Amino acid sequence: MIDGRLDSKGPRGALTRRQAAGALAGLTALAAFGARPAAAGSARNVVLVHGAYADGSCWIDVIERLQAAGYRATAVQNSLASLAEDAAATRRTLAIQEGPTVLVGHSWGGAVISEAGNDPNVSALVYVAARAPDAGEDYAALAKTFPTPPAASGFVRSNGFTQFTEDSFLRDFANGVDPVRAKALYAVQGPIADGLFASKTTGAAWRSKPSWYAVSTQDRTTSPDLERFVAKRMKARTIELPAGHLSMISHSKEIADLIVAAANAG
Incomplete structure (x- = not known):
């Protein structure tokens, strides 16, 4: 580029037409996704931990925005069999990151990042409609002090595992998500071990790591008031979204922007 003009001959220090086209395509992608590029000195790695009744594919929309x-961005695949196994899977993913990493958890994934988030590479925690237990806390007892969400009555149990009925998944878990997408998410639903939610964390990474929280005000799976309580308790920088439980799908831009804010804060 010379005096703002493209030199098609591509002299030293100048862009070829192909290089310029590639750069323009990259800028167009950023504009389309609405995400800011990674700032110098910020965390450039993001590890995303899914919740119960889901798998890592629930982060696809956010991943595309972050990559652009x-x-x-790397999604963990949780077993949903125990907190110990899910925390171990998260630690394995953290171990292959190079440099500061933002650790993100949705729903049950909030318990996982609270347990595994003390890893020295973790620069910030982001909770998305997520659990945020204190060390050793009986989180089920805490949740009972808040309104019971409609999804609580929509489960089916078999052979030691629990999953949503299709009606409840579509109505209560995936409310606000396009119905066609919601049915696909139901098809990849991850059943959970019956004792999963009774697990207690041995640590609370949010007590020593800067934290961000996205409250879903139309959540029918977790009480929005519970989300606000834990966000305030951890002194998280908090946003509220007019979303159901799966805000990382229905509001992927806002969730990606929140993660970028956490990445750039360091």
């Missing part, structure tokens, strides 16, 4: 902005 220059971040390395």
Whole structure:
């Protein structure tokens, strides 16, 4: 580029037409996704932990936005069999990151990142409509002090595992998500071990790591008031979204922007 003009001959220090086209395509992608590029000195790695009744594919929309902005995004695949196994899977993913990493958890994934988030590479925690237990806390007892969400009556149990009925999944778990997408998410639903939610964390990473929280005001799976309580308790920088439980799908731009804010805060 010379005096603002493209030199098609591509002299040293100048862009070829193909390079310029590639750069323009990259800028167009950033504009389309609405994400800011990674800032110098910020965390460039993001590890995303899914919740119960889901798998890592629930982060696809957020991952695409983060990748367009220059971040390395990796989704953990939880077993949903025990807190120990899910925390171990998260630690394995953290171990292959190079440099500061933002650790993100949705729903049950909030318990996992609270347990595994003391890893020295973790620069910030982001909770998305997520559990945020204190060390050793009986989180089920805490949840009972808040309004019971409609999804609580929509489960079926078999052979030691629990999952949503299709009606409840579509109506209460995936409310606000396009119905066609919601049915696909139901098809990849991850059943949970019956004792999963009774697990207690041995630590609370949010007590020592800067934290962000996205409250879903139309959540029918977790009480929005419970979400606000834990966000305030951890002194998280908090946003509220007019979303159901799966805000990372229905409001992927806002969730990606929140993650970028956490990445750039350091």
